[in-house]
Amino acid sequence: MFDGLKDKLSGFTSDVEEDVDDEALDAEDEPDADEADGDAPADQPANGESTADTQSSEDTEAAAGESPTADDQSGAGFAPQAADSEAIDEPATASSAAAEDLDTGAEEASESDDAAADDSGSEAEADSESEADDDDGRGLAAKAKLMATGKTVIEEEDLQGHLDDLELALLSSDVEMSVANEILDGVKENLTGQTRRRLSSTGNLVRDALRESLYDVINVGQFDFDERVQQADKPVTIVFTGVNGVGKTTSIAKLARYFEERGLSTVLANGDTYRAGANEQLEKHAQNLGKKIITHEQGSDPTAVIYDAVEYAKANDIDVVLGDTAGRLHTSDDLMAQLEKIDRNIDPDMTLFVDEAVAGQDAVNRAREFNDAAEIDGAILTKADADPQGGAAISVAHVTGKPILFLGTGQDYGDLEPFDPEEIVDSLIGE
Numbered sequence: 001m002f003d004g005l006k007d008k009l010s011g012f013t014s015d016v017e018e019d020v021d022d023e024a025l026d027a028e029d030e031p032d033a034d035e036a037d038g039d040a041p042a043d044q045p046a047n048g049e050s051t052a053d054t055q056s057s058e059d060t061e062a063a064a065g066e067s068p069t070a071d072d073q074s075g076a077g078f079a080p081q082a083a084d085s086e087a088i089d090e091p092a093t094a095s096s097a098a099a100e101d102l103d104t105g106a107e108e109a110s111e112s113d114d115a116a117a118d119d120s121g122s123e124a125e126a127d128s129e130s131e132a133d134d135d136d137g138r139g140l141a142a143k144a145k146l147m148a149t150g151k152t153v154i155e156e157e158d159l160q161g162h163l164d165d166l167e168l169a170l171l172s173s174d175v176e177m178s179v180a181n182e183i184l185d186g187v188k189e190n191l192t193g194q195t196r197r198r199l200s201s202t203g204n205l206v207r208d209a210l211r212e213s214l215y216d217v218i219n220v221g222q223f224d225f226d227e228r229v230q231q232a233d234k235p236v237t238i239v240f241t242g243v244n245g246v247g248k249t250t251s252i253a254k255l256a257r258y259f260e261e262r263g264l265s266t267v268l269a270n271g272d273t274y275r276a277g278a279n280e281q282l283e284k285h286a287q288n289l290g291k292k293i294i295t296h297e298q299g300s301d302p303t304a305v306i307y308d309a310v311e312y313a314k315a316n317d318i319d320v321v322l323g324d325t326a327g328r329l330h331t332s333d334d335l336m337a338q339l340e341k342i343d344r345n346i347d348p349d350m351t352l353f354v355d356e357a358v359a360g361q362d363a364v365n366r367a368r369e370f371n372d373a374a375e376i377d378g379a380i381l382t383k384a385d386a387d388p389q390g391g392a393a394i395s396v397a398h399v400t401g402k403p404i405l406f407l408g409t410g411q412d413y414g415d416l417e418p419f420d421p422e423e424i425v426d427s428l429i430g431e
């Protein structure tokens with residue numbers, strides 16, 4: 001499921017990671033000029049080579065966690081570089097625990113004459129950004145340094161090429177344009193120009209930035225479907241919309257099984273009175289599952305069919321009514337009039353839009369149009385098992401403002417999975 005997209009996203013994260021690491025390694029191999037002189041000018045405290053005496057408290061903030069004094073330089077793990085490239089060898093002090101103490105550490109450092117000799121565990125404050133900002137040319141190595149201390153600052157221009165690649169990857173995976181832009185903005189915002197404290201490696205940093213950003217667009221509108229059904233007055237009526245052939249009927253049957261497994265009884269209603277053979281199709285599923293089905297003749301009023309099913313459910317203490325509707329073109333006024341009539345007369349508890357993940361951008365467009373015409377409460381994306389792209393799965397919630405609730409993952413009745421945004425993002429990016 002979504003394997004193509006997975007590969008592309010992993011390409012993005014590893015490319016950015018490699019870039020930063022390469023820069024960091026290059027910088028590590030090149031001792032800076034001051035270091036070569038063996039002397040640190042007192043007016044360059046940000047390099048971390050000056051003694052505590054020569055440092056202003058502000059400078060100390062930058063230097064305290066990053067720069068051992070000369071005495072410390074013989075110590076194990078010290079990287080003989082200027083502050084803007086040194087931290088690669090001090091991962092032990094770059095724990096996330098240290099990062100959590102940043103504010104405190106920096107304050108203590110600025111109060112202490114010996115601050116520069118402090119253990120690097122008290123890393124420089126987030127404000128170190130501003131001190132280092134006087135160095136417009138701060139390289140990726142400096143950022144890698146900050147990264148190694150649980151913080152990093154990456155400039156947009158460092159990322160732009162990668163972001164362009166990411167955009168292409170998303171679009172070629174059928175992610176809707178506005179959704180792709182939202183993801184890119186999120187990644188940019190999460191990665192650039194900011195001090196990040198809770199991460200200890202570039203890989204995690206990039207993955208987490210992407211993870212957050214993807215999660216934000218996928219998680220739109222999520223609610224607890226089971227809880228809503230359990231808490232609603234019975235019978236709960238759920239109406240299904242969507243075009244023909246995408247797996248709407250199969251999804252209704254899968255949900256009948258899903259509810260049965262949760263102790264809820266169902267009655268099926270074939271409101272697709274337009275298409276020849278629709279009754280037989282749903283009847284077959286009802287038979288397979290041992291469920292009651294309500295049908296009327298072809299051409300009759302779909303509202304009447306669903307109404308009868310609701311009455312049957314009331315009379316027989318059935319928990320859930322699952323009502324199919326005609327899957328004619330969503331642009332059809334007739335269809336929309338039908339859905340409005342169902343809304344007016346039956347006032348269903350939920351209207352679920354069904355489409356197939358493999359339809360990609362088309363499914364996204366249809367979701368938007370159906371939702372505009374007859375508001376939906378959520379979506380089911382079928383055939384996710386056959387979809388390498390994942391574009392619809394990523395885009396539908398953001399575009400409609402309504403959550404994807406289930407994924408169809410095969411042709412059997414059990415092949416229906418609740419849509420869990422966190423799980424999806426983890427499966428796309430890796431945990």
Ligand SMILES: Nc1nc2c(ncn2[C@@H]2O[C@H](COP(=O)(O)OP(=O)(O)OP(=O)(O)O)[C@@H](O)[C@H]2O)c(=O)[nH]1
Binds near residue numbers: 243251
């Ligand atoms: N691989 C896979 N196939 C599915 C899934 N859901 C449905 N299908 C298949 O898709 C085909 C169409 O499914 P239907 O349920 O008949 O589609 P529909 O939307 O009701 O279509 P109409 O009845 O023509 O309106 C069937 O062969 C189903 O077995 C799924 O999640 N994965």
